[in-house]
Amino acid sequence: MATYTFPENFWWGSAASATQTEGAAHIDGKGDNIWDYWYQQEPNRFYNQVGPEHTSRFYERYKDDIQTMKKLGHNSFRLSISWSRLIPDGTGEVNQKAVQFYHDVLDELIAAGIEPFVNLYHFDMPLVLQEMGGWENRKVVEAFADYAKTCFSLFGGKVTKWFTQNEPIVPVEAGYLYDSHYPNVVDFKRAVQVGYHSAVASAMAIKAFKDGDYKGKIGIILNVTPSYPRSHHPADQKAGRIADLFFNKSFLDVSVKGTFPDELVQILSDHSMLPSTEPMDEKLLQENTVDILGVNYYQPRRVKAKEYMPHPDAPLMPEHFFDFYDMPGKKMNPYRGWEIYEKGIYDILINLKENYGNVECFISENGMGVQNEDRFKDEDGIIQDDYRIAFYQEHLKWVHAAIQQGSNVKGYHVWTFMDNWSWLNAYKNRYGLVSIDLDNDAKRHIKKSGSWFQELALNNGFREEA
Numbered sequence: 001m002a003t004y005t006f007p008e009n010f011w012w013g014s015a016a017s018a019t020q021t022e023g024a025a026h027i028d029g030k031g032d033n034i035w036d037y038w039y040q041q042e043p044n045r046f047y048n049q050v051g052p053e054h055t056s057r058f059y060e061r062y063k064d065d066i067q068t069m070k071k072l073g074h075n076s077f078r079l080s081i082s083w084s085r086l087i088p089d090g091t092g093e094v095n096q097k098a099v100q101f102y103h104d105v106l107d108e109l110i111a112a113g114i115e116p117f118v119n120l121y122h123f124d125m126p127l128v129l130q131e132m133g134g135w136e137n138r139k140v141v142e143a144f145a146d147y148a149k150t151c152f153s154l155f156g157g158k159v160t161k162w163f164t165q166n167e168p169i170v171p172v173e174a175g176y177l178y179d180s181h182y183p184n185v186v187d188f189k190r191a192v193q194v195g196y197h198s199a200v201a202s203a204m205a206i207k208a209f210k211d212g213d214y215k216g217k218i219g220i221i222l223n224v225t226p227s228y229p230r231s232h233h234p235a236d237q238k239a240g241r242i243a244d245l246f247f248n249k250s251f252l253d254v255s256v257k258g259t260f261p262d263e264l265v266q267i268l269s270d271h272s273m274l275p276s277t278e279p280m281d282e283k284l285l286q287e288n289t290v291d292i293l294g295v296n297y298y299q300p301r302r303v304k305a306k307e308y309m310p311h312p313d314a315p316l317m318p319e320h321f322f323d324f325y326d327m328p329g330k331k332m333n334p335y336r337g338w339e340i341y342e343k344g345i346y347d348i349l350i351n352l353k354e355n356y357g358n359v360e361c362f363i364s365e366n367g368m369g370v371q372n373e374d375r376f377k378d379e380d381g382i383i384q385d386d387y388r389i390a391f392y393q394e395h396l397k398w399v400h401a402a403i404q405q406g407s408n409v410k411g412y413h414v415w416t417f418m419d420n421w422s423w424l425n426a427y428k429n430r431y432g433l434v435s436i437d438l439d440n441d442a443k444r445h446i447k448k449s450g451s452w453f454q455e456l457a458l459n460n461g462f463r464e465e466a
Contacts, residue, residue, distance in 0.1 A: 004400045005461040011076040011411025012457035013114070014069070015365050017166065018082035019052050020420040024059035025305075028047060028097040031088025031249040032127040034134075038182040045284065050426035056418055057442050062105050065444070069417060070112040072433060072450050073457025077109060078117040078221075078364060078413055080166065083126050083147055089198045090126035091143045091435075099154055115246035117294075117364075117413075118149055118155065119163040119221060120205065123171060123181065123423070129444065135171065135194040138278070141201045148205035152214050160216025162209060163294055167223045167420040168251055169195070180424060188316040189273050196275035199254045199285065207287040220255045221294030221364045224248055224348045227301045230325045235305035239322035242267070243303045246318045256293065256356045258286035271316055292442035293352070296347045296362030297395075299338040301351070302327050333391075336429055342394040349409050361429040366395055367415035369422075369429030373447075383435055383447040392449070393462060400461075414453070418444060 033410060039051035069077055081092065085098040109116045120238050129140045148164065166378040174181035176191035185191075201222055209218045225247060230239030245264040253261050268274050275422070291381055304325040310317075331340045345363065352359055376384050392414065419432035427438060433450035437443040456462050 002464045003461065004397060004464070005411075005459075006400065006415060007410075008460070009194060010460060011115075011362055012453075012460075013068070013074040013076035013078065013117075013411070013413045014083075014417040015078035015117075016086065016416050016418075017059070017080045017119070017124070017415045019055070019122065019124045020081065020419070020422060021056045021058040022415075023054040023057045024226070024346070025053040025055075028101070029088060029095040030082065030098065031084040031094040031415075033082070033084040033092075034127055034130050034182045035124060036084075037098035037127045037130075046424055047426040047428040052421055053250065054442075055421040056436050058131070058137075061248045061442075063108055065418065066108045066114065066435060067111050067464065068115055068444065068446070069109075072417075072446070074112075074114050074417075075457065076115040076117055076411060076413070078119060078163075079105065080119040080124075080288045081151055082121040082124060083121065083144075084124065087126070087147055087150065089209060090129035090140075091146065094150060094154075102155060103158075110158060115161065116159055117161040117163065118151070118159045119166050120144075120151060121164065121168075122166040125171075134175075134183065135197045135201070136190060138197065141197050141204065143202035144173070144201040145208055149208045149212070151273065152209055152212055156212070156214040161292070162214075162216065162218040162463065163221050164218065166221040166294075167296060168198040168202070168220070169223065169247060171198070173247075181250075181388075185316065188271075192268060192273050194277045195250060196277070199251065200281055203285050203288040206290065207284065210288070217291035217360075219290040219294060220251070220290035221254065221296060222248075222251050222295040222366075223298075224252060224351075225297070225299065225301045226347050226351075227303055227343050228317065230302065230327070233305070236303075239303045239305045239341075241266035242321045243318070246321075247301065254285055254358050255290050256352075258289045263283060265460075267321075268354075273316070291360065291361050293356075293361040294413075295345075295348055295352075295361055295409075297363065298347060298366065300344045302330075302339075331360045333368055333387075335372075336368070340368075340391065340394075342398050345395050346398035346402045349399065349407040350405060353405070353407050354404075360408050360410060362409055362411035362413065363395075363399060364413050365415040366392070367413070367431045368392075369425075369431050371429055373435065381445060383445070385447050385449045387448070388449040389452045392453075392456075393464065396456075396462070397464075424455045 035052045045050040172195040176185045225241040229236040302325040303322040377430040418434040420435040435445045
């Protein structure tokens with residue numbers, strides 16, 4: 001029997017976001033964000049035409065949900081603040097009902113012995129600011145810094161773990177390259193500008209935090225998805241390196257080291273894709289790096305050298321530099337269609353140790369989405385999600401191995417506490433430790449994985465039967 005014990009005070013918990021869980025999208029003064037608007041315009045884009053208006057109703061049920069978190073052993077929980085709930089127009093007047101709501105949530109978490117980790121931006125740009133160009137517009141970058149200052153001022157007495165953004169590469173990819181998030185732009189140069197301004201906005205928020213002399217630490221949450229080349233052939237290795245530059249190092253290097261990779265800058269320069277900058281940006285980025293890094297990991301990225309060159313008139317895309325590789329025999333989540341490669345989480349942590357100063361970090365998301373989970377209910381109505389337990393255990397083994405190698409990883413947050421609304425997929429794929437019965441007043445039911453997680457946190461680790 002193998003025993004996996006984690007360091008004392010390891011952070012056990014889960015992560016969620018405002019738009020995906022709160023609901024209450026059009027009450028108590030909340031302004032529209034891009035998801036509210038897009039659903040109104042194109043509901044057919046969303047699975048079963050389910051939109052963000054109600055989602056999992058955390059706004060009205062947070063007290064009961066937090067008590068369930070406590071029951072399931074959470075000592076920490078990551079939530080996000082909805083910018084458009086707190087400041088409905090993105091700038092200007094603060095919504096006092098939102099201030100009270102977030103104070104109440106924070107108080108409830110703290111009373112339950114659960115440390116709040118608070119993220120400022122999780123894909124949910126206020127519509128008013130998107131109409132100004134969103135992250136393309138420097139004024140929106142400045143508005144984000146002001147929003148961050150407001151949050152620090154309002155809630156800084158209760159929060160000591162802050163995060164500027166969650167997965168900032170996703171709005172770049174999904175909103176400006178691949179037509180899967182609003183504003184549905186396909187334009188490499190605009191995508192680069194959005195990414196650059198996101199990095200500047202994060203640094204501005206970090207500067208505001210440090211200038212305000214607030215207690216605690218501030219960081220960013222990145223989906224660090226390792227890019228594995230097909231082979232050791234130099235062409236495949238180059239493909240892997242460039243994919244890593246675009247999708248990982250673009251944000252990882254500037255967030256932790258304060259600079260963008262030279263090779264990435266050269267590639268963008270060679271293709272006339274460099275962003276517009278301002279004179280003080282370089283100093284701002286260098287001086288305002290993260291104290292702590294959240295790492296989201298779900299699946300690896302496998303790539304190979306280009307087999308066919310794109311048409312010369314085709315718009316430039318990242319895939320001009322590599323092809324995706326469908327590796328034979330890979331382990332799959334058959335319900336979601338994603339590869340499961342547990343060692344990837346170890347490779348990330350060792351990379352951070354060896355190449356990023358062993359920055360303090362934690363696994364901020366790791367989870368398994370499954371469709372139609374009701375088919376796994378037992379006679380008592382409990383979802384027997386052994387597949388999710390196995391997923392967690394196999395990843396945690398590799399987190400444990402990284403710790404043995406000196407990784408500075410301080411915790412493990414699953415995605416997610418309860419089934420939530422997941423952008424275009426709505427409730428198609430369920431990730432929660434707790435199920436949501438949409439047809440029965442969003443009633444909650446703890447899954448088998450929730451009970452397992454309770455034991456995991458209680459024991460600060462787990463045993464694997466021989």
